[in-house]
Amino acid sequence: MSQSIQPAQEQMLFPSGNASAFLETSGLTPELLADVSQSKFVWALSLLLLIGLARIFVSGKQRLPPGVKPLPRLPGLPYAGRFWDIPAEGVKAAWHFGALHKKYGPIYEWKVMGTIHIWVENDKIARDLFVTRQRKYCDRNVLPAAVKVKYGSELLPLMGYGDAFRRYKNFMHMIMRQSNPRGFYGWPVIENKKTLRRLIETPEQWSEHLIVHCARTIASVAWGDPAHGTKLLTMVPYLLKTVSPAGPIINKLTFLQNLPESISPFKQEENKQFDRVKDAFYEALQDVKDRIAAGTAEDSWAKLWLSSESEKASITLNWHEAAHAIGSSSFVAIATIGGPLHCFFTAMCHYPTWQTRVQEEIDRVCGDRLPQLEDMPQLPMLRATVKEILRWRQPTPLGVPHVALEDDVYEGYFIPKDAIVHANHYLISREESLYPDPTEFKPERWIDPAYPTYKEPLTEFPNLRGDTSFGYGNRACPGVDLTQTELVTLLGALLWSFTVKRREGAEGLANPVPWYETNPYVITMSKPFNCEIKVRSEEKRKYIMDGCPDAGYVVKSNEAERENQWDIVRPENEPVHYSWEGLTTRFETPAVMPTYPPGV
Numbered sequence: 001m002s003q004s005i006q007p008a009q010e011q012m013l014f015p016s017g018n019a020s021a022f023l024e025t026s027g028l029t030p031e032l033l034a035d036v037s038q039s040k041f042v043w044a045l046s047l048l049l050l051i052g053l054a055r056i057f058v059s060g061k062q063r064l065p066p067g068v069k070p071l072p073r074l075p076g077l078p079y080a081g082r083f084w085d086i087p088a089e090g091v092k093a094a095w096h097f098g099a100l101h102k103k104y105g106p107i108y109e110w111k112v113m114g115t116i117h118i119w120v121e122n123d124k125i126a127r128d129l130f131v132t133r134q135r136k137y138c139d140r141n142v143l144p145a146a147v148k149v150k151y152g153s154e155l156l157p158l159m160g161y162g163d164a165f166r167r168y169k170n171f172m173h174m175i176m177r178q179s180n181p182r183g184f185y186g187w188p189v190i191e192n193k194k195t196l197r198r199l200i201e202t203p204e205q206w207s208e209h210l211i212v213h214c215a216r217t218i219a220s221v222a223w224g225d226p227a228h229g230t231k232l233l234t235m236v237p238y239l240l241k242t243v244s245p246a247g248p249i250i251n252k253l254t255f256l257q258n259l260p261e262s263i264s265p266f267k268q269e270e271n272k273q274f275d276r277v278k279d280a281f282y283e284a285l286q287d288v289k290d291r292i293a294a295g296t297a298e299d300s301w302a303k304l305w306l307s308s309e310s311e312k313a314s315i316t317l318n319w320h321e322a323a324h325a326i327g328s329s330s331f332v333a334i335a336t337i338g339g340p341l342h343c344f345f346t347a348m349c350h351y352p353t354w355q356t357r358v359q360e361e362i363d364r365v366c367g368d369r370l371p372q373l374e375d376m377p378q379l380p381m382l383r384a385t386v387k388e389i390l391r392w393r394q395p396t397p398l399g400v401p402h403v404a405l406e407d408d409v410y411e412g413y414f415i416p417k418d419a420i421v422h423a424n425h426y427l428i429s430r431e432e433s434l435y436p437d438p439t440e441f442k443p444e445r446w447i448d449p450a451y452p453t454y455k456e457p458l459t460e461f462p463n464l465r466g467d468t469s470f471g472y473g474n475r476a477c478p479g480v481d482l483t484q485t486e487l488v489t490l491l492g493a494l495l496w497s498f499t500v501k502r503r504e505g506a507e508g509l510a511n512p513v514p515w516y517e518t519n520p521y522v523i524t525m526s527k528p529f530n531c532e533i534k535v536r537s538e539e540k541r542k543y544i545m546d547g548c549p550d551a552g553y554v555v556k557s558n559e560a561e562r563e564n565q566w567d568i569v570r571p572e573n574e575p576v577h578y579s580w581e582g583l584t585t586r587f588e589t590p591a592v593m594p595t596y597p598p599g600v
């Protein structure tokens, strides 16, 4: 190869004639020529650098239309911006950007590695941008560790805006509309009973039981069989970490995304994982098809798509798309709903008086049976508990960013196309004017006329519809009704069955209750901890045990029991508490209890 390059170089230096003759007559020595060519290289490199720098500085200076101001911008280096200022961990990022709002106002610009991020502090601005101007702010961003999520992976929550997105989203609304009035085919209530039984049998594994509950429930709703939940559980830790700054290092060192696939471990892993996602979703859909043919398919979203001709006709999804639309709307129902379920345990230990009050309401309305969906109009305190849990500990403290599809001017400030706009849900859920005493868990704020959030009639309000935790505009969460159904029925069942208490005395000292400790990912979950879960009476114990012979365990105890690639096997080093690869790492007693920024 070097032989073929050599003559070409010689030709360039000595365009014609004999080289040595030319050297002799010109007086140029080979050393001098080497110097010249080296300095040429240095000059070319310097020129490139200069052009690059000039572009950075020029692009840094936006040419704004007359009368339009740039947004307040955090100081940083040209292009690289504030690359050193990327906070890693879940809710801590919300505090970090919240502190900066105090200095830079309710909307400011934060540039890092050439990308403009815009941070929004309050509900009004979030609504003005994401709802009133939703068509301008409905794209998603590329994520370095998962470049496919925007285009090509078919995962609805992070899909770029366009025709495919609209069809997926319409499909999602259609299956929700059809299944919500039927209580999601009764699956959440069936799973509640199994979860109660697991909690009686092995209460110390409560956190694990909650995650299993979420997976079994959504797998049943999606494919009519809780067994498919293990597919979701196999994938969720990877997917959640991949889309979080606290995940793979490439999410912070974003320039690594320029590595070609042949040498990029991130791209190779991504391909492997997304092939697995596809296998899981295809397999589950095929299973429903086979069961329909055999006449044994239970009701589910997949069955609806495979057999319904009515609404489906207007939403044309092929097999691949339907498999991913159903699947990608299912894996998001695990950590999101798992978050409030974990928070329930934290809240009940910190606020035992409220637990007693809401139990009195449930006992009065339901007596000796579990609460049903039909009871909900008579259970405003239970609904207030659910609503306040979501406000108090936002499952997605920084929401999901919206990307500007075109240049915009808001209140005289310029927002450029491609800016990534973040609504800080954590701060929005703590706006003092709407939520007095915002750091306190106060479900009464939803049912007492003295509070600004009170709304009548109490048979209907509070509920989760329109709750800001679910985001804004045409990218808002389509899973609100399912979340409402799952949370009110399961928390109702838990409160009817058990009293959750912090440990007391010396045991209490050894097992403190976390306050705002969560996992570090974009969907946060209160850290699990050791507490007492006591069944409220022997009658209730009997009711639960007799009413549900199968507790629905899914985690296998060792590799020898594994039957397929989706089976979940308990890791040897986590014999009691399984943390799902760090999603639910336990709250370990710290040497000193942590302190929090003001207002937390």
Ligand code: HEM
Pocket (backbone or CB within 6 Å): 156, 157, 158, 159, 169, 172, 328, 329, 330, 332, 333, 336, 337, 340, 395, 396, 399, 400, 401, 402, 469, 470, 471, 472, 473, 474, 475, 476, 477, 478, 479, 480, 482, 483
């Ligand atoms: C506590 C429960 C949940 C919370 C707090 C939550 C929150 C969110 C948020 C903040 C967004 C982004 C909204 C935006 O961009 O403005 C979102 C999107 C989404 N959620 Fe949820 N979610 C929850 C449960 C669910 C469930 C149960 C499902 C499905 C069964 C679901 C499916 C989706 C989907 C498909 C999207 C993407 C929508 C789009 O990009 O257009 N979510 N969710």
